[in-house]
Amino acid sequence: MRKRTAGSFLAACGLIVAVVSAGAQEQAAEIWGAPVRQKRAEILWTKVICKQPGRYIGWPTACVRKDGEILAVFSGDRDEHVCPWGKVQMVRSKDAGVTWTPAVNIANTPLDDRDAGIIELSNGDLVAAWFTSVAYQNSIRDRAKLKPGSHRFFWWLHHEKLMPEVKHEWLGYFTIRSSAGWVSPAYDRCGAGFRPV
Template identity: 35%
Template sequence: MVPPQFPQGNSRRHFLQGAGLATAAAVLGTRSRAESTPRAVVEEVRTISLQPQYYHGWPTVTRRRNGDLVLVVSGGREGHICPFGRVEMMVSHDQGATWNWPQTILDSPSDDRDAGVLETARGTLLATTFTSLAYERSLLDAEKKKGQPGAWPEERLQRWQAAYTRLNAEERKANLGEWMVRSTDGGITWSARYPTLVNSPHGPTQLADGRLLYVGKQLWTTEQKAGVGESTDDGATWKWLADIPVRAGDSVTQYHELHAVEAGGGRVIAQIRNHNKTNSGETLQTESTDGGKSWTEPHSIGVWGLPSFLNRLRDGRLLMTYGHRRAPFGNQARVSTDAGRTWSEPLLIYGDGTSGDLGYPSTVEFDDSSLLTVWYEHMKDTPYAVLRQARWKITT
Protein backbone atom coordinates (compact mmCIF):
# COMPACT_ATOMS: atom_id res chain seq x y z
CA MET A 1 0.00 0.00 0.00
CA VAL A 2 1.42 3.34 -1.01
CA PRO A 3 0.47 6.32 1.20
CA PRO A 4 -2.20 8.37 -0.56
CA GLN A 5 -1.50 11.59 -2.34
CA PHE A 6 -4.14 14.25 -2.23
CA PRO A 7 -3.64 16.66 -5.18
CA GLN A 8 -6.20 19.35 -5.80
CA GLY A 9 -8.24 19.38 -8.97
CA ASN A 10 -11.52 20.36 -10.54
CA SER A 11 -14.76 20.16 -8.62
CA ARG A 12 -17.33 17.41 -9.09
CA ARG A 13 -19.59 20.01 -10.73
CA HIS A 14 -16.90 20.82 -13.30
CA PHE A 15 -16.31 17.13 -13.88
CA LEU A 16 -19.97 16.53 -14.53
CA GLN A 17 -20.12 19.54 -16.80
CA GLY A 18 -17.21 18.07 -18.74
CA ALA A 19 -18.99 14.74 -18.89
CA GLY A 20 -22.06 16.53 -20.20
CA LEU A 21 -20.03 18.18 -22.94
CA ALA A 22 -18.57 14.83 -23.86
CA THR A 23 -22.07 13.38 -24.05
CA ALA A 24 -23.24 16.26 -26.21
CA ALA A 25 -20.31 15.76 -28.53
CA ALA A 26 -21.21 12.10 -28.83
CA VAL A 27 -24.80 12.98 -29.71
CA LEU A 28 -23.60 15.32 -32.43
CA GLY A 29 -21.43 12.53 -33.85
CA THR A 30 -22.58 9.50 -35.74
CA ARG A 31 -25.44 7.43 -34.36
CA SER A 32 -23.29 4.31 -34.11
CA ARG A 33 -20.68 6.15 -32.09
CA ALA A 34 -23.28 7.57 -29.70
CA GLU A 35 -24.84 4.17 -29.19
CA SER A 36 -21.47 2.65 -28.30
CA THR A 37 -20.57 5.23 -25.63
CA PRO A 38 -20.83 3.45 -22.26
CA ARG A 39 -22.43 5.03 -19.21
CA ALA A 40 -22.60 4.01 -15.56
CA VAL A 41 -26.08 3.83 -14.05
CA VAL A 42 -25.62 3.68 -10.27
CA GLU A 43 -28.51 2.14 -8.40
CA GLU A 44 -27.26 2.26 -4.81
CA VAL A 45 -24.29 3.43 -2.75
CA ARG A 46 -24.03 2.50 0.92
CA THR A 47 -21.72 1.70 3.83
CA ILE A 48 -21.31 -1.98 4.69
CA SER A 49 -18.88 -1.90 7.63
CA LEU A 50 -20.12 -3.79 10.68
CA GLN A 51 -17.44 -2.49 13.08
CA PRO A 52 -17.44 1.32 12.88
CA GLN A 53 -15.02 1.52 15.82
CA TYR A 54 -12.20 0.44 13.48
CA TYR A 55 -10.54 1.85 10.38
CA HIS A 56 -10.90 -0.39 7.31
CA GLY A 57 -8.53 -0.23 4.36
CA TRP A 58 -7.84 -1.58 0.87
CA PRO A 59 -10.48 -4.29 0.33
CA THR A 60 -10.98 -6.83 -2.44
CA VAL A 61 -14.19 -8.66 -3.33
CA THR A 62 -14.57 -11.80 -5.43
CA ARG A 63 -17.57 -13.84 -6.53
CA ARG A 64 -17.42 -17.58 -5.95
CA ARG A 65 -18.85 -20.12 -8.36
CA ASN A 66 -21.68 -20.81 -5.90
CA GLY A 67 -22.70 -17.15 -6.08
CA ASP A 68 -21.39 -16.09 -2.66
CA LEU A 69 -19.35 -12.91 -2.39
CA VAL A 70 -16.14 -13.01 -0.37
CA LEU A 71 -14.62 -9.71 0.75
CA VAL A 72 -11.28 -9.34 2.48
CA VAL A 73 -9.98 -6.16 4.08
CA SER A 74 -7.31 -4.86 6.43
CA GLY A 75 -9.42 -4.36 9.55
CA GLY A 76 -9.02 -3.82 13.28
CA ARG A 77 -7.10 -0.63 12.54
CA GLU A 78 -6.75 2.70 14.34
CA GLY A 79 -5.86 4.57 11.18
CA HIS A 80 -4.21 4.56 7.78
CA ILE A 81 -0.89 3.88 9.49
CA CYS A 82 -0.89 1.82 12.71
CA PRO A 83 0.45 -1.48 14.11
CA PHE A 84 -2.90 -3.23 14.47
CA GLY A 85 -3.97 -4.24 10.95
CA ARG A 86 -5.28 -7.75 10.41
CA VAL A 87 -6.84 -9.52 7.43
CA GLU A 88 -10.58 -9.99 7.87
CA MET A 89 -13.13 -11.73 5.66
CA MET A 90 -16.81 -10.94 5.18
CA VAL A 91 -19.23 -13.12 3.19
CA SER A 92 -22.50 -12.29 1.48
CA HIS A 93 -24.96 -14.96 0.36
CA ASP A 94 -27.34 -12.48 -1.30
CA GLN A 95 -25.25 -10.47 -3.76
CA GLY A 96 -24.21 -7.87 -1.21
CA ALA A 97 -27.66 -7.12 0.24
CA THR A 98 -26.33 -8.30 3.64
CA TRP A 99 -22.88 -9.25 4.91
CA ASN A 100 -21.87 -11.72 7.62
CA TRP A 101 -19.85 -10.66 10.65
CA PRO A 102 -16.10 -10.30 9.92
CA GLN A 103 -13.86 -13.31 10.51
CA THR A 104 -10.15 -12.73 11.16
CA ILE A 105 -8.17 -14.99 8.83
CA LEU A 106 -4.67 -13.62 9.47
CA ASP A 107 -3.27 -11.49 12.28
CA SER A 108 0.51 -11.35 12.47
CA PRO A 109 2.52 -9.47 15.13
CA SER A 110 3.05 -6.63 12.61
CA ASP A 111 0.68 -4.51 10.55
CA ASP A 112 -1.10 -6.66 7.92
CA ARG A 113 -2.16 -4.38 5.09
CA ASP A 114 -3.78 -4.55 1.60
CA ALA A 115 -5.97 -7.65 1.34
CA GLY A 116 -6.60 -9.48 -1.96
CA VAL A 117 -8.72 -12.55 -2.66
CA LEU A 118 -9.36 -14.97 -5.52
CA GLU A 119 -11.28 -18.22 -5.90
CA THR A 120 -9.37 -20.60 -8.17
CA ALA A 121 -10.91 -22.94 -10.72
CA ARG A 122 -10.61 -25.73 -8.14
CA GLY A 123 -12.65 -23.77 -5.61
CA THR A 124 -9.68 -22.80 -3.44
CA LEU A 125 -9.69 -19.35 -1.86
CA LEU A 126 -6.37 -17.48 -1.88
CA ALA A 127 -6.01 -14.36 0.27
CA THR A 128 -3.00 -12.05 0.09
CA THR A 129 -1.46 -9.35 2.25
CA PHE A 130 1.86 -7.81 3.21
CA THR A 131 3.43 -6.83 6.53
CA SER A 132 4.74 -3.35 7.20
CA LEU A 133 6.62 -1.31 9.78
CA ALA A 134 5.52 2.01 8.31
CA TYR A 135 4.02 2.90 11.68
CA GLU A 136 7.44 2.76 13.36
CA ARG A 137 8.34 6.36 12.53
CA SER A 138 5.06 7.66 13.95
CA LEU A 139 5.70 5.76 17.18
CA LEU A 140 9.28 6.99 17.52
CA ASP A 141 8.13 10.58 16.95
CA ALA A 142 5.40 10.16 19.58
CA GLU A 143 7.93 8.83 22.09
CA LYS A 144 10.16 11.88 21.53
CA LYS A 145 7.23 14.24 22.13
CA LYS A 146 6.08 12.55 25.33
CA GLY A 147 5.19 15.15 27.96
CA GLN A 148 5.27 18.02 25.46
CA PRO A 149 2.33 20.02 24.09
CA GLY A 150 0.48 18.02 21.45
CA ALA A 151 1.84 14.70 22.71
CA TRP A 152 -0.19 11.52 22.35
CA PRO A 153 -2.40 10.48 25.24
CA GLU A 154 -0.45 8.12 27.45
CA GLU A 155 -2.92 5.27 26.89
CA ARG A 156 -2.44 5.46 23.13
CA LEU A 157 1.33 5.58 23.40
CA GLN A 158 1.36 2.54 25.68
CA ARG A 159 -0.95 0.64 23.32
CA TRP A 160 1.33 1.22 20.33
CA GLN A 161 4.44 0.37 22.36
CA ALA A 162 2.84 -2.89 23.52
CA ALA A 163 2.10 -3.84 19.91
CA TYR A 164 5.57 -2.84 18.75
CA THR A 165 7.41 -4.86 21.40
CA ARG A 166 5.60 -8.10 20.60
CA LEU A 167 8.70 -8.73 18.47
CA ASN A 168 12.29 -7.69 18.96
CA ALA A 169 14.14 -5.76 16.25
CA GLU A 170 15.45 -8.89 14.52
CA GLU A 171 12.04 -10.57 14.61
CA ARG A 172 10.30 -7.46 13.28
CA LYS A 173 12.64 -7.42 10.27
CA ALA A 174 12.15 -11.16 9.67
CA ASN A 175 8.37 -10.72 9.81
CA LEU A 176 8.36 -8.33 6.84
CA GLY A 177 7.12 -10.04 3.71
CA GLU A 178 4.51 -10.67 1.07
CA TRP A 179 2.11 -13.36 2.25
CA MET A 180 -0.70 -15.67 1.20
CA VAL A 181 -3.15 -17.87 3.09
CA ARG A 182 -5.20 -20.62 1.49
CA SER A 183 -8.59 -22.21 2.19
CA THR A 184 -9.93 -25.38 0.58
CA ASP A 185 -13.22 -25.43 2.51
CA GLY A 186 -14.80 -22.18 1.38
CA GLY A 187 -13.13 -19.96 3.96
CA ILE A 188 -14.09 -21.90 7.09
CA THR A 189 -10.45 -22.69 7.87
CA TRP A 190 -7.23 -21.21 6.51
CA SER A 191 -3.65 -22.37 6.18
CA ALA A 192 -0.72 -20.80 7.94
CA ARG A 193 0.65 -17.90 5.95
CA TYR A 194 3.38 -18.60 3.42
CA PRO A 195 5.51 -16.24 1.32
CA THR A 196 4.80 -15.15 -2.22
CA LEU A 197 7.32 -13.48 -4.50
CA VAL A 198 5.44 -10.21 -5.01
CA ASN A 199 2.53 -8.29 -3.59
CA SER A 200 -0.27 -6.25 -5.09
CA PRO A 201 -3.43 -5.02 -3.38
CA HIS A 202 -5.91 -7.29 -5.17
CA GLY A 203 -3.87 -10.47 -5.50
CA PRO A 204 -3.37 -12.94 -8.37
CA THR A 205 -5.44 -13.84 -11.42
CA GLN A 206 -6.14 -17.18 -13.11
CA LEU A 207 -5.61 -17.94 -16.79
CA ALA A 208 -7.73 -20.17 -18.98
CA ASP A 209 -4.94 -22.78 -19.04
CA GLY A 210 -5.22 -23.16 -15.27
CA ARG A 211 -2.06 -21.31 -14.29
CA LEU A 212 -2.17 -18.55 -11.71
CA LEU A 213 -0.26 -15.34 -12.37
CA TYR A 214 0.58 -12.94 -9.56
CA VAL A 215 1.67 -9.65 -11.13
CA GLY A 216 3.07 -7.37 -8.47
CA LYS A 217 6.03 -5.76 -6.75
CA GLN A 218 8.84 -6.97 -4.54
CA LEU A 219 8.53 -4.88 -1.38
CA TRP A 220 11.42 -5.78 0.90
CA THR A 221 14.24 -6.58 -1.50
CA THR A 222 17.04 -4.26 -2.60
CA GLU A 223 15.92 -4.38 -6.22
CA GLN A 224 12.17 -3.96 -5.59
CA LYS A 225 11.46 -5.45 -9.00
CA ALA A 226 8.03 -5.43 -10.57
CA GLY A 227 7.32 -8.83 -12.03
CA VAL A 228 5.23 -11.95 -12.28
CA GLY A 229 4.99 -15.01 -10.09
CA GLU A 230 3.46 -18.20 -11.46
CA SER A 231 1.75 -21.09 -9.69
CA THR A 232 0.86 -24.39 -11.35
CA ASP A 233 -0.36 -26.09 -8.16
CA ASP A 234 -3.45 -24.05 -7.26
CA GLY A 235 -1.50 -21.35 -5.45
CA ALA A 236 0.35 -23.64 -3.04
CA THR A 237 3.78 -22.61 -4.35
CA TRP A 238 5.10 -19.81 -6.54
CA LYS A 239 8.06 -19.36 -8.86
CA TRP A 240 9.38 -16.30 -10.65
CA LEU A 241 8.19 -16.13 -14.25
CA ALA A 242 9.16 -12.73 -15.66
CA ASP A 243 10.27 -9.19 -14.92
CA ILE A 244 8.07 -6.27 -15.90
CA PRO A 245 10.34 -4.00 -17.97
CA VAL A 246 10.97 -0.42 -16.90
CA ARG A 247 10.01 2.38 -19.25
CA ALA A 248 12.89 4.51 -20.46
CA GLY A 249 13.52 7.27 -17.93
CA ASP A 250 11.49 5.59 -15.16
CA SER A 251 12.57 4.02 -11.89
CA VAL A 252 10.98 0.72 -10.92
CA THR A 253 10.81 2.01 -7.34
CA GLN A 254 8.00 4.29 -8.54
CA TYR A 255 5.90 1.42 -9.93
CA HIS A 256 3.35 0.11 -7.45
CA GLU A 257 0.18 -1.95 -6.99
CA LEU A 258 -0.21 -3.91 -10.20
CA HIS A 259 -3.19 -5.99 -11.32
CA ALA A 260 -3.67 -8.25 -14.33
CA VAL A 261 -6.40 -9.90 -16.36
CA GLU A 262 -6.52 -12.33 -19.28
CA ALA A 263 -7.97 -10.29 -22.13
CA GLY A 264 -8.66 -13.08 -24.62
CA GLY A 265 -6.89 -14.16 -27.76
CA GLY A 266 -3.77 -15.13 -25.84
CA ARG A 267 -3.35 -11.60 -24.50
CA VAL A 268 -2.78 -10.69 -20.83
CA ILE A 269 -2.68 -7.08 -19.69
CA ALA A 270 -1.41 -5.62 -16.43
CA GLN A 271 -1.82 -2.14 -15.06
CA ILE A 272 0.57 -0.24 -12.81
CA ARG A 273 0.24 2.59 -10.30
CA ASN A 274 2.86 5.05 -11.51
CA HIS A 275 4.64 7.74 -9.50
CA ASN A 276 7.45 8.51 -11.89
CA LYS A 277 7.66 12.13 -13.03
CA THR A 278 6.32 11.26 -16.47
CA ASN A 279 2.58 10.50 -16.17
CA SER A 280 2.76 10.74 -12.38
CA GLY A 281 -0.50 9.67 -10.78
CA GLU A 282 -1.62 7.81 -13.87
CA THR A 283 -2.21 4.14 -14.54
CA LEU A 284 0.33 2.62 -16.92
CA GLN A 285 -0.24 -0.59 -18.86
CA THR A 286 1.90 -3.47 -20.09
CA GLU A 287 0.88 -6.47 -22.22
CA SER A 288 1.95 -10.07 -22.72
CA THR A 289 1.13 -12.31 -25.68
CA ASP A 290 2.97 -15.40 -24.45
CA GLY A 291 1.16 -16.25 -21.22
CA GLY A 292 3.11 -13.86 -19.02
CA LYS A 293 6.64 -14.90 -20.01
CA SER A 294 7.47 -11.50 -21.51
CA TRP A 295 5.90 -8.05 -21.31
CA THR A 296 5.92 -4.83 -23.28
CA GLU A 297 7.40 -1.63 -21.92
CA PRO A 298 4.78 0.11 -19.77
CA HIS A 299 2.96 2.94 -21.49
CA SER A 300 0.36 5.57 -20.69
CA ILE A 301 -3.30 4.87 -21.44
CA GLY A 302 -4.35 8.42 -20.59
CA VAL A 303 -6.03 7.56 -17.29
CA TRP A 304 -5.37 9.69 -14.20
CA GLY A 305 -6.29 7.60 -11.16
CA LEU A 306 -5.04 4.54 -9.31
CA PRO A 307 -4.73 1.77 -8.40
CA SER A 308 -6.85 -0.18 -10.85
CA PHE A 309 -8.72 -3.48 -10.72
CA LEU A 310 -9.35 -5.41 -13.92
CA ASN A 311 -12.27 -7.64 -14.93
CA ARG A 312 -13.13 -9.48 -18.10
CA LEU A 313 -16.89 -9.17 -18.38
CA ARG A 314 -19.33 -11.82 -19.56
CA ASP A 315 -19.63 -10.15 -22.97
CA GLY A 316 -15.84 -10.14 -23.49
CA ARG A 317 -15.27 -6.46 -22.75
CA LEU A 318 -12.65 -5.43 -20.20
CA LEU A 319 -13.48 -3.23 -17.25
CA MET A 320 -11.02 -1.26 -15.15
CA THR A 321 -12.18 0.37 -11.90
CA TYR A 322 -9.86 2.75 -10.08
CA GLY A 323 -9.73 5.33 -7.33
CA HIS A 324 -9.89 9.01 -8.26
CA ARG A 325 -8.06 10.82 -5.47
CA ARG A 326 -8.69 14.37 -6.55
CA ALA A 327 -12.02 16.08 -7.20
CA PRO A 328 -14.37 14.44 -7.82
CA PHE A 329 -13.02 12.20 -5.04
CA GLY A 330 -14.32 8.69 -5.55
CA ASN A 331 -14.17 5.85 -8.04
CA GLN A 332 -14.33 5.72 -11.81
CA ALA A 333 -14.35 3.01 -14.47
CA ARG A 334 -13.36 2.59 -18.11
CA VAL A 335 -14.40 -0.04 -20.64
CA SER A 336 -12.37 -1.59 -23.44
CA THR A 337 -13.89 -3.43 -26.42
CA ASP A 338 -10.53 -4.33 -27.98
CA ALA A 339 -8.72 -6.33 -25.26
CA GLY A 340 -7.26 -3.25 -23.60
CA ARG A 341 -5.79 -1.55 -26.64
CA THR A 342 -8.03 1.47 -26.11
CA TRP A 343 -10.25 2.57 -23.23
CA SER A 344 -13.48 4.53 -23.04
CA GLU A 345 -13.97 7.90 -21.43
CA PRO A 346 -14.46 7.70 -17.63
CA LEU A 347 -17.65 6.32 -16.12
CA LEU A 348 -18.43 7.89 -12.74
CA ILE A 349 -19.32 5.25 -10.15
CA TYR A 350 -19.03 7.56 -7.15
CA GLY A 351 -17.83 11.14 -6.87
CA ASP A 352 -18.96 12.45 -3.49
CA GLY A 353 -15.88 11.70 -1.39
CA THR A 354 -14.44 14.41 0.85
CA SER A 355 -10.73 13.52 0.67
CA GLY A 356 -8.27 11.29 -1.10
CA ASP A 357 -8.25 8.74 1.73
CA LEU A 358 -10.44 6.38 -0.27
CA GLY A 359 -10.45 4.06 -3.25
CA TYR A 360 -8.86 0.72 -4.07
CA PRO A 361 -12.14 -0.36 -5.69
CA SER A 362 -12.68 -3.94 -6.83
CA THR A 363 -15.64 -5.16 -8.82
CA VAL A 364 -17.67 -8.33 -9.41
CA GLU A 365 -20.22 -9.05 -12.13
CA PHE A 366 -23.51 -10.89 -11.60
CA ASP A 367 -25.34 -13.18 -14.02
CA ASP A 368 -27.58 -10.34 -15.18
CA SER A 369 -24.45 -8.26 -16.04
CA SER A 370 -25.03 -5.86 -13.14
CA LEU A 371 -21.97 -4.94 -11.11
CA LEU A 372 -20.98 -4.42 -7.50
CA THR A 373 -17.92 -2.35 -6.59
CA VAL A 374 -16.42 -2.25 -3.09
CA TRP A 375 -13.93 0.31 -1.77
CA TYR A 376 -12.78 1.97 1.44
CA GLU A 377 -13.46 5.60 2.34
CA HIS A 378 -12.69 7.99 5.18
CA MET A 379 -15.93 9.92 5.27
CA LYS A 380 -16.55 13.32 6.81
CA ASP A 381 -18.98 12.08 9.45
CA THR A 382 -16.98 9.04 10.61
CA PRO A 383 -13.77 8.96 12.70
CA TYR A 384 -12.47 5.93 10.79
CA ALA A 385 -12.49 4.77 7.20
CA VAL A 386 -15.40 2.50 6.36
CA LEU A 387 -16.24 -0.07 3.70
CA ARG A 388 -18.55 1.14 0.94
CA GLN A 389 -20.23 -0.51 -2.01
CA ALA A 390 -22.10 0.56 -5.14
CA ARG A 391 -24.57 -1.45 -7.21
CA TRP A 392 -24.45 -0.28 -10.83
CA LYS A 393 -24.60 -1.31 -14.44
CA ILE A 394 -23.13 -0.27 -17.77
CA THR A 395 -25.45 1.00 -20.45
CA THR A 396 -24.80 2.45 -23.90
Protein backbone atom coordinates in the same frame (compact mmCIF):
# COMPACT_ATOMS: atom_id res chain seq x y z
CA MET B 1 -36.04 -5.86 -9.11
CA ARG B 2 -33.54 -5.38 -11.90
CA LYS B 3 -32.17 -8.46 -13.65
CA ARG B 4 -28.42 -8.90 -13.23
CA THR B 5 -26.48 -10.35 -16.12
CA ALA B 6 -23.73 -12.96 -15.94
CA GLY B 7 -21.32 -10.02 -16.13
CA SER B 8 -22.52 -8.63 -12.80
CA PHE B 9 -19.87 -8.02 -10.23
CA LEU B 10 -19.35 -6.30 -6.90
CA ALA B 11 -16.94 -3.51 -6.06
CA ALA B 12 -16.24 -2.84 -2.38
CA CYS B 13 -15.07 0.65 -1.43
CA GLY B 14 -14.07 1.18 2.21
CA LEU B 15 -17.15 0.46 4.24
CA ILE B 16 -19.36 0.92 1.21
CA VAL B 17 -20.25 -1.71 -1.33
CA ALA B 18 -21.48 -0.88 -4.79
CA VAL B 19 -23.33 -3.49 -6.83
CA VAL B 20 -22.81 -2.95 -10.52
CA SER B 21 -24.33 -4.71 -13.49
CA ALA B 22 -23.38 -4.82 -17.13
CA GLY B 23 -26.12 -3.41 -19.33
CA ALA B 24 -28.48 -2.14 -16.60
CA GLN B 25 -30.62 0.97 -17.14
CA GLU B 26 -29.51 4.36 -15.79
CA GLN B 27 -31.41 5.85 -12.83
CA ALA B 28 -29.19 8.70 -11.57
CA ALA B 29 -26.21 10.54 -13.01
CA GLU B 30 -23.89 9.95 -10.03
CA ILE B 31 -23.63 7.90 -6.84
CA TRP B 32 -21.15 9.15 -4.23
CA GLY B 33 -19.55 11.34 -6.90
CA ALA B 34 -18.94 8.46 -9.32
CA PRO B 35 -20.75 8.34 -12.65
CA VAL B 36 -23.49 5.70 -12.57
CA ARG B 37 -22.60 4.62 -16.09
CA GLN B 38 -19.11 3.19 -16.09
CA LYS B 39 -17.20 1.95 -19.14
CA ARG B 40 -18.14 -1.71 -18.56
CA ALA B 41 -20.97 -1.56 -16.03
CA GLU B 42 -23.52 0.54 -14.20
CA ILE B 43 -23.70 1.15 -10.44
CA LEU B 44 -27.08 -0.07 -9.15
CA TRP B 45 -26.79 0.74 -5.43
CA THR B 46 -24.33 1.28 -2.61
CA LYS B 47 -24.53 0.35 1.07
CA VAL B 48 -22.41 -0.11 4.18
CA ILE B 49 -21.46 -3.79 4.54
CA CYS B 50 -19.26 -3.70 7.65
CA LYS B 51 -18.99 -1.32 10.60
CA GLN B 52 -16.37 -1.36 13.32
CA PRO B 53 -17.26 1.62 15.56
CA GLY B 54 -14.18 3.50 16.69
CA ARG B 55 -11.98 1.47 14.33
CA TYR B 56 -10.63 2.05 10.82
CA ILE B 57 -11.27 -0.30 7.88
CA GLY B 58 -9.42 0.03 4.61
CA TRP B 59 -8.43 -1.31 1.20
CA PRO B 60 -11.16 -3.84 0.40
CA THR B 61 -11.09 -6.31 -2.46
CA ALA B 62 -14.02 -8.50 -3.47
CA CYS B 63 -14.60 -11.60 -5.55
CA VAL B 64 -17.70 -13.46 -6.65
CA ARG B 65 -17.45 -17.24 -6.31
CA LYS B 66 -18.77 -19.67 -8.91
CA ASP B 67 -21.77 -20.39 -6.65
CA GLY B 68 -22.62 -16.65 -6.48
CA GLU B 69 -21.29 -16.05 -2.95
CA ILE B 70 -19.56 -12.67 -2.65
CA LEU B 71 -16.43 -12.38 -0.49
CA ALA B 72 -14.82 -9.10 0.55
CA VAL B 73 -11.48 -8.92 2.37
CA PHE B 74 -9.90 -5.83 3.91
CA SER B 75 -7.56 -4.60 6.63
CA GLY B 76 -9.74 -4.11 9.70
CA ASP B 77 -9.71 -3.46 13.45
CA ARG B 78 -7.24 -0.60 12.96
CA ASP B 79 -6.65 2.58 15.00
CA GLU B 80 -6.07 4.58 11.82
CA HIS B 81 -4.62 4.46 8.30
CA VAL B 82 -1.12 3.55 9.53
CA CYS B 83 -0.92 1.61 12.81
CA PRO B 84 0.39 -1.79 14.02
CA TRP B 85 -3.00 -3.47 14.49
CA GLY B 86 -4.27 -4.22 10.96
CA LYS B 87 -5.74 -7.70 10.49
CA VAL B 88 -6.92 -9.38 7.28
CA GLN B 89 -10.68 -9.72 7.76
CA MET B 90 -13.44 -11.09 5.56
CA VAL B 91 -17.20 -10.69 5.16
CA ARG B 92 -19.50 -12.88 3.02
CA SER B 93 -22.83 -12.50 1.26
CA LYS B 94 -24.88 -15.40 -0.11
CA ASP B 95 -27.76 -13.20 -1.33
CA ALA B 96 -26.14 -10.91 -3.94
CA GLY B 97 -24.98 -8.39 -1.34
CA VAL B 98 -28.29 -7.84 0.46
CA THR B 99 -26.97 -9.17 3.79
CA TRP B 100 -23.42 -9.77 5.04
CA THR B 101 -21.82 -11.87 7.77
CA PRO B 102 -19.91 -10.19 10.58
CA ALA B 103 -16.20 -9.72 9.87
CA VAL B 104 -13.90 -12.62 10.76
CA ASN B 105 -10.11 -12.59 10.99
CA ILE B 106 -8.48 -14.77 8.35
CA ALA B 107 -4.92 -13.58 9.06
CA ASN B 108 -3.36 -11.73 11.98
CA THR B 109 0.43 -11.56 11.99
CA PRO B 110 2.48 -9.71 14.65
CA LEU B 111 2.81 -6.78 12.20
CA ASP B 112 0.34 -4.51 10.40
CA ASP B 113 -1.54 -6.62 7.80
CA ARG B 114 -2.56 -4.44 4.83
CA ASP B 115 -4.10 -4.36 1.34
CA ALA B 116 -5.64 -7.81 1.18
CA GLY B 117 -6.83 -9.39 -2.04
CA ILE B 118 -8.80 -12.60 -2.62
CA ILE B 119 -9.52 -14.96 -5.51
CA GLU B 120 -11.25 -18.29 -6.02
CA LEU B 121 -9.23 -20.94 -7.85
CA SER B 122 -10.77 -23.23 -10.47
CA ASN B 123 -11.04 -26.05 -7.87
CA GLY B 124 -13.00 -23.80 -5.46
CA ASP B 125 -10.11 -23.11 -3.07
CA LEU B 126 -9.67 -19.51 -1.92
CA VAL B 127 -6.36 -17.66 -1.90
CA ALA B 128 -5.89 -14.40 -0.03
CA ALA B 129 -2.76 -12.29 -0.23
CA TRP B 130 -1.55 -9.17 1.58
CA PHE B 131 1.58 -7.43 2.79
CA THR B 132 2.79 -6.39 6.23
CA SER B 133 4.27 -3.10 7.33
CA VAL B 134 6.03 -1.34 10.20
CA ALA B 135 5.51 2.13 8.69
CA TYR B 136 3.88 3.23 11.97
CA GLN B 137 7.35 3.22 13.61
CA ASN B 138 8.12 6.61 12.03
CA SER B 139 5.46 8.21 14.24
CA ILE B 140 6.76 6.69 17.50
CA ARG B 141 10.52 7.27 17.21
CA ASP B 142 10.60 10.06 19.82
CA ARG B 143 9.40 8.34 23.01
CA ALA B 144 9.41 11.67 24.90
CA LYS B 145 6.60 12.98 22.66
CA LEU B 146 4.30 10.01 23.28
CA LYS B 147 1.47 10.68 25.73
CA PRO B 148 0.84 7.71 28.07
CA GLY B 149 -2.49 6.10 27.19
CA SER B 150 -2.51 7.45 23.61
CA HIS B 151 -2.73 5.23 20.54
CA ARG B 152 0.89 5.93 19.66
CA PHE B 153 2.04 5.12 23.18
CA PHE B 154 0.48 1.65 22.84
CA TRP B 155 2.03 1.30 19.37
CA TRP B 156 5.42 2.02 20.93
CA LEU B 157 4.83 -0.60 23.68
CA HIS B 158 3.88 -3.16 21.02
CA HIS B 159 6.87 -2.27 18.85
CA GLU B 160 9.27 -2.57 21.79
CA LYS B 161 8.06 -6.15 22.43
CA LEU B 162 8.71 -7.23 18.84
CA MET B 163 12.09 -8.93 18.59
CA PRO B 164 14.15 -8.13 15.45
CA GLU B 165 13.81 -11.74 14.28
CA VAL B 166 10.00 -11.49 14.50
CA LYS B 167 10.03 -8.35 12.35
CA HIS B 168 12.37 -10.06 9.89
CA GLU B 169 10.17 -13.18 9.72
CA TRP B 170 6.88 -11.32 9.23
CA LEU B 171 7.79 -8.27 7.12
CA GLY B 172 6.84 -8.80 3.48
CA TYR B 173 4.16 -10.37 1.27
CA PHE B 174 2.07 -13.36 2.33
CA THR B 175 -0.63 -15.69 1.02
CA ILE B 176 -3.04 -18.08 2.70
CA ARG B 177 -5.17 -20.77 1.14
CA SER B 178 -8.48 -22.30 2.16
CA SER B 179 -10.18 -25.44 0.92
CA ALA B 180 -12.04 -26.15 4.17
CA GLY B 181 -10.36 -23.63 6.48
CA TRP B 182 -7.49 -21.17 6.30
CA VAL B 183 -3.95 -22.57 6.55
CA SER B 184 -0.93 -20.78 8.05
CA PRO B 185 0.40 -17.81 6.07
CA ALA B 186 3.14 -18.52 3.53
CA TYR B 187 5.83 -15.96 2.72
CA ASP B 188 5.65 -14.83 -0.91
CA ARG B 189 9.08 -13.88 -2.27
CA CYS B 190 7.63 -12.43 -5.45
CA GLY B 191 5.05 -10.22 -3.78
CA ALA B 192 3.01 -7.70 -5.65
CA GLY B 193 2.18 -4.13 -4.94
CA PHE B 194 -1.23 -2.87 -4.00
CA ARG B 195 -3.88 -5.63 -3.96
CA PRO B 196 -1.59 -8.56 -4.66
CA VAL B 197 -4.17 -10.90 -6.22
